Amino acid sequence: MSNVSDFAGERVNRRTMIKGAAGVTATGAALGIGARLNGPSAKADDLDDMVEAIAEERGLTPQDIKAALKTFVPSGVHDDYLIFSSGGQSGQVLVIGVPSMRLLKLIAAFAPEPWQGFGFGKGSQAVLAQGAVDGKMLTYGDTHHPGLSETEGQYDGQWLFINDKSNARIAVIDLRDFETKQIVKNPHFISNHGGTFVTPNTEYIIDGSQYATPHAWAYAPLEAYVDQYRGAMTFWKFDRDAGRIASDQSFSVELPPYWNDLADAGKGPSMGWMFSNTFNTEMAFGTGGGDLPPVEVGASQRDMDYLTVINWEKAAEVVAAGKAQDMNGMPMIPMAVAVEEGLLWLVPEPKSPHGADVTPDGKYIVVAGKLDPHVTIYSFEKMLKTIEDGKYEPDQFGVPVLDFESCVEAQVELGLGPLHTQFDDKGFAYTSLFLDSGIARWKLGGEGIDDGWKLIDMIPMQYNTGHICAAEGDTVSPAGKYLIGMNKWALDRFHPVGPLLPQNFQLIDISGDAPELIYDMPIGVGEPHYVQMIKSERLENIWEVYPEVGWDSIAQAPSEFATQIGEERIERDGSDVTVYMTSIRSTLRPDFIDLKIGDKVTMHITNVEMAMDATHGFVMPGQNIQLSLEPGETESVSFVADTAGTYPYYCTEFCSALHLEMMGYMLVAPA
Amino acid sequence: MDMSVANAPSIDATPVSKPARDWRSSILARARSGWLQIVLTVTGAALLIGSIFLPYWNIVLRAPQYPRGLAVDAYVNRLEDMRSVREVDGLNHYIGMIKLTDAARIERAISIYAIALIAILAVVSTFLPGWWRTLTRLPMALFPVVFVINLFGWLYYAGHSLDPKAALSSSISEFTPRIFGDGVIGQFKTEAGFQAGFWLAVAAMALAIVAMALDWRARRHVAAP
Numbered sequence: 001m002s003n004v005s006d007f008a009g010e011r012v013n014r015r016t017m018i019k020g021a022a023g024v025t026a027t028g029a030a031l032g033i034g035a036r037l038n039g040p041s042a043k044a045d046d047l048d049d050m051v052e053a054i055a056e057e058r059g060l061t062p063q064d065i066k067a068a069l070k071t072f073v074p075s076g077v078h079d080d081y082l083i084f085s086s087g088g089q090s091g092q093v094l095v096i097g098v099p100s101m102r103l104l105k106l107i108a109a110f111a112p113e114p115w116q117g118f119g120f121g122k123g124s125q126a127v128l129a130q131g132a133v134d135g136k137m138l139t140y141g142d143t144h145h146p147g148l149s150e151t152e153g154q155y156d157g158q159w160l161f162i163n164d165k166s167n168a169r170i171a172v173i174d175l176r177d178f179e180t181k182q183i184v185k186n187p188h189f190i191s192n193h194g195g196t197f198v199t200p201n202t203e204y205i206i207d208g209s210q211y212a213t214p215h216a217w218a219y220a221p222l223e224a225y226v227d228q229y230r231g232a233m234t235f236w237k238f239d240r241d242a243g244r245i246a247s248d249q250s251f252s253v254e255l256p257p258y259w260n261d262l263a264d265a266g267k268g269p270s271m272g273w274m275f276s277n278t279f280n281t282e283m284a285f286g287t288g289g290g291d292l293p294p295v296e297v298g299a300s301q302r303d304m305d306y307l308t309v310i311n312w313e314k315a316a317e318v319v320a321a322g323k324a325q326d327m328n329g330m331p332m333i334p335m336a337v338a339v340e341e342g343l344l345w346l347v348p349e350p351k352s353p354h355g356a357d358v359t360p361d362g363k364y365i366v367v368a369g370k371l372d373p374h375v376t377i378y379s380f381e382k383m384l385k386t387i388e389d390g391k392y393e394p395d396q397f398g399v400p401v402l403d404f405e406s407c408v409e410a411q412v413e414l415g416l417g418p419l420h421t422q423f424d425d426k427g428f429a430y431t432s433l434f435l436d437s438g439i440a441r442w443k444l445g446g447e448g449i450d451d452g453w454k455l456i457d458m459i460p461m462q463y464n465t466g467h468i469c470a471a472e473g474d475t476v477s478p479a480g481k482y483l484i485g486m487n488k489w490a491l492d493r494f495h496p497v498g499p500l501l502p503q504n505f506q507l508i509d510i511s512g513d514a515p516e517l518i519y520d521m522p523i524g525v526g527e528p529h530y531v532q533m534i535k536s537e538r539l540e541n542i543w544e545v546y547p548e549v550g551w552d553s554i555a556q557a558p559s560e561f562a563t564q565i566g567e568e569r570i571e572r573d574g575s576d577v578t579v580y581m582t583s584i585r586s587t588l589r590p591d592f593i594d595l596k597i598g599d600k601v602t603m604h605i606t607n608v609e610m611a612m613d614a615t616h617g618f619v620m621p622g623q624n625i626q627l628s629l630e631p632g633e634t635e636s637v638s639f640v641a642d643t644a645g646t647y648p649y650y651c652t653e654f655c656s657a658l659h660l661e662m663m664g665y666m667l668v669a670p671a
Numbered sequence: 672m673d674m675s676v677a678n679a680p681s682i683d684a685t686p687v688s689k690p691a692r693d694w695r696s697s698i699l700a701r702a703r704s705g706w707l708q709i710v711l712t713v714t715g716a717a718l719l720i721g722s723i724f725l726p727y728w729n730i731v732l733r734a735p736q737y738p739r740g741l742a743v744d745a746y747v748n749r750l751e752d753m754r755s756v757r758e759v760d761g762l763n764h765y766i767g768m769i770k771l772t773d774a775a776r777i778e779r780a781i782s783i784y785a786i787a788l789i790a791i792l793a794v795v796s797t798f799l800p801g802w803w804r805t806l807t808r809l810p811m812a813l814f815p816v817v818f819v820i821n822l823f824g825w826l827y828y829a830g831h832s833l834d835p836k837a838a839l840s841s842s843i844s845e846f847t848p849r850i851f852g853d854g855v856i857g858q859f860k861t862e863a864g865f866q867a868g869f870w871l872a873v874a875a876m877a878l879a880i881v882a883m884a885l886d887w888r889a890r891r892h893v894a895a896p
Binding site: 584585586610657658661 | 754757758761765838
């Protein structure tokens with residue numbers, strides 16, 4: 001095993017460094033800088049001198065300069081890849097360019113976000129309200145795993161899904177305008193770690209329960225854990241035409257009260273199936289207030305847990321045949337029915353596993369050991385053979401457990417704490433090693449590959465690597481090129497910012513023979529989990545402005561409240577006041593709203609601009625209103641003018657030279 | 672394989688002696704018989720009708736914050752594209768300029784009928800005698816000139832009727848936007864010029880003038896044999 005890129009290491013002495021820096025100029029030439037250097041070598045010498053001078057001044061090693069050249073994206077040039085990153089507790093999605101690692105945008109999903117006006121206008125408030133629990137508005141989300149929509153197993157750049165683990169919710173983001181359009185709340189379980197994983201044509205979005213609970217948010221004492229607590233796997237139907245999850249066509253499969261972790265959809269030969277690793281088959285629930293061990297001990301007793309295997313195509317047929325039961329408004333296939341129909345299977349897997357990742361060819365499922373230094377590779381073909389041969393025994397809930405040896409293709413010892421696996425275009429797999437703080441690079445095996453299933457090397461990371469992401473590394477055709485490690489701890493990597501440290505995304509170039517660490521990006525808004533990296537050229541449907549003036553961005557259709565220039569008005573019906581307003585550089589019309597205390601006000605504001613980037617904001621002081629009106633957008637707000645006063649409202653997005661003048665007065669006269 | 676040599680026509684050794692033709696008299700003869708004039712006039716009318724579908728004039732405004740530029744194409748009856756037009760109008764309101772959509776409203780409204788009438792008159796001219804013939808071709812010969820004068824008039828008016836209460840009225844003085852070539856308005860660089868529709872109308876004008884000249888020559892020849 002070789003340490004391929006120990007950046008944390010040496011700061012070479014100046015002389016060595018400068019020599020090396022001159023060598024790096026050659027790298028610059030290879031990257032295209034040299035195109036302009038074909039003339040006299042004097043120019044090359046000038047470049048060498050320049051590089052040396054900068055390197056000396058800034059204390060850069062040749063490796064540093066190489067990394068800089070590989071990641072620098074000049075002004076006005078766009079990145080080749082984008083990553084969509086979970087924003088962790090921020091309830092957002094982060095959009096970041098690769099290789100520059102420039103943060104392009106935060107997309108609000110589960111939490112109000114003032115810049116985008118998300119959660120302040122009626123449209124986005126309605127979206128947030130869809131995710132309310134028992135009428136309580138939730139204003140955060142524990143976002144974990146983004147899932148880009150796929151066509152034939154490859155990202156199609158149209159939709160993005162992300163889960164909120166803590167309340168088992170899923171948000172649907174439209175990649176035409178990068179806005180959240182829908183939130184669904186799982187009616188069957190409370191926490192979903194195993195979302196969101198899409199099937200190869202986005203037929204379904206897979207959503208697996210984490211902590212077992214009685215279904216449908218019901219009560220049951222911990223003593224009833226085995227009898228009444230259950231897991232489930234939900235298959236949300238995605239209606240592409242509507243751009244929404246269709247709850248009425250979605251369903252769940254009831255599972256034993258084990259805890260589901262991460263999942264992946266089968267593809268190619270395993271199309272129609274899905275795989276989710278499962279832990280806590282011990283069914284520990286903590287002390288329960290008594291002498292039982294805490295979960296971390298109780299759930300780590302058995303040497304084997306299970307890989308849950310579900311034939312979702314068959315499950316959909318079973319639901320269509322009316323064999324599922326309604327539970328809380330959505331069908332659930334009872335465990336006994338799932339077993340009888342042969343659509344639910346378990347396969348033993350080593351101790352408290354993490355990550356279940358299907359290889360690009362769909363033939364194998366890689367499960368990382370977490371508490372076991374191996375990855376275990378299952379052959380889907382062997383699984384089917386094992387089922388056919390009848391080599392299984394039921395677990396205590398009657399779910400058939402396949403014979404371990406008959407399903408395993410290989411086991412590869414990688415290091416300590418293996419978690420998540422991604423793939424590249426050259427037949428390598430990459431698995432994060434949480435405890436070893438690194439990423440193992442290993443070779444896939446199988447038919448026609450002699451030296452497969454073998455560890456190649458370990459890329460050191462800083463520090464505690466969780467998920468990793470290779471470019472399109474969970475699709476049928478990984479792009480290779482880049483790998484990102486999402487490190488839970490940053491420790492000394494960045495300037496201190498107090499006891500709450502940023503996360504550290506580390507970018508690795510995997511295009512050459514030896515992986516090279518080329519960038520550290522601090523993430524200071526939450527603790528991201530999973531990330532997906534897509535070629536930016538696949539995102540071809542992005543709107544520059546909304547399609548027409550007066551656009552309802554939630555419905556993605558013309559708004560009934562669209563107001564054109566000249567149509568601005570204030571309508572009064574008793575104490576109900578409706579304002580139809582336009583915004584254009586640099587005027588809000590009307591610029592005077594005359595109210596009496598107690599008036600119930602609804603405002604419909606249309607940004608009548610069609611120029612790219614001509615966004616206007618809108619604030620109403622004292623009313624917690626901050627909107628973002630992108631070109632063409634119509635947004636509505638309601639409030640009660642309950643306090644007499646003089647309220648200047650204005651545009652909050654610096655739009656023009658006369659931006660500060662873009663305001664109006666709302667007067668609320670006392671009774 | 673090169674077939675061209677094999678297929679090349681053989682040179683006939685026998686000299687062909689054609690009677691020398693006086694091209695001038697030939698053309699005049701045709702003009703006298705009228706059909707060349709008819710071809711020229713009808714072609715001109717067709718070109719003028721075709722010009723309706725092409726922009727006559729265009730202006731592109733460029734500024735740092737509009738790297739793609741704002742391009743407005745002026746057709747005889749409309750402005751395109753409307754997003755650029757709205758944007759330009761939005762910007763122009765800062766200096767108190769009239770809206771592009773408010774300029775030449777009447778001209779744009781009647782232009783199609785006017786061009787149709789001009790074309791019909793030109794076609795009809797071929798059936799008319801004497802000076803009526805010239806008179807009915809004259810509109811086609813004058814149309815581009817009228818267009819340029821009208822355009823210049825509106826540009827002059829737009830730059831000389833700025834609203835004195837506009838936000839930036841104190842920072843700009845009266846001006847006439849360039850009808851042709853490069854100009855500067857505020858942070859915008861403008862490039863203006865005539866476009867295909869205008870040049871079609873000019874071609875129609877040229878054909879009309881030639882037809883009128885032929886007609887005039889022909890009548891003179893007939894009148895003074």
